Amino acid sequence: SQQGEEDPQALSIQEGENATMNCSYKTSINNLQWYRQNSGRGLVHLILIRSNEREKHSGRLRVTLDTSKKSSSLLITASRAADTASYFCATVKLIIQGAQKLVFGQGTRLTINP
Amino acid sequence: EAGVVQSPRYKIIEKKQPVAFWCNPISGHNTLYWYRQNLGQGPELLIRYENEEAVDDSQLPKDRFSAERLKGVDSTLKIQPAELGDSAVYLCASSLGTLEKTQYFGPGTRLLVL
Known part of the structure; x- marks a missing residue:
């Protein structure tokens, strides 16, 4: 089951504005x-x-x-x-043997309008 | 540095047919992950390898899914037989170790089961 939940599910703003997503x-x-x-690509780690x-x-x-x-x-x-x-948060918790497990939310779809 | 390579990028099959996905991780990365991403959802972990050992396959539907990572490098994920609900993007990721290590994702294989 997915732990993180992003809000909003979709966000559309004008170029130059700030975008805030919550998890x-x-x-x-x-x-x-x-x-x-x-779109159509793999995930890239941000922070x-x-x-x-x-x-x-x-x-x-x-x-x-x-x-x-x-x-x-x-x-x-x-x-x-x-x-x-699309922006995803992923929560990380330690599981057995010191390994970590990433659990992703459903994501926020951000559209920047020119 | 080459990223995670996956093939094929797209696959269309009829239900009950077998299908296989291939992943080549970043050189030197000992940890490899397979994720499934349904449309509009975040990725969900299917299996994680430490070198050639599958250390977390709790989310892998073992009745029809199998995976292997020979020699601790490339990995193959197989579905046999495929069902309509298996239509999704299958993502491979790799990292150098697990604890707080960034995961690098491949572009994914988009599977459509008809």
Whole structure:
């Protein structure tokens, strides 16, 4: 079963605007990751935030994590047409033998209009 | 550096037919994953390999699905016989280790079962 749930399921904004996507999860995690998937392509890792971190930046991306609310948000600033894609959060928890398991949400489909 | 390679990219078969997908991970990556992604959903893990050993196949429908990773490099995922509900994108990913290691995804194989 999938743990992360993204909100909204779809988002359409004008180029240059900021886009915010949210992810909620149910159980405790070790870290949370965000991935991007362009149409017909594989997933690309964007950013990882650990459970003891509250905010992380990477270029135009800003990720926050609130473990008390079991939620995370991904902010893309100054959006570009090339940002059009589906964005997935993936929660990570340790399983047996120290390995990690990624559980993906359903994704947010982001469309940037020129 | 070459990414994860998958073939074929597309496959159309009739139900009850067998089908196989091939994956070549990034050189040196000892961990390999097979995911299934249904339309509008996030990927779901089917099986994870550490070198040549399948260490997590709890989500693999073993009555019709099988996988192997000979010599701990390339991997093949097979479905026999295929059912209509198997139509999906099958993604392969690899990583160097598992604990907090970024997974690199291939472009996927889009399967349509008629």
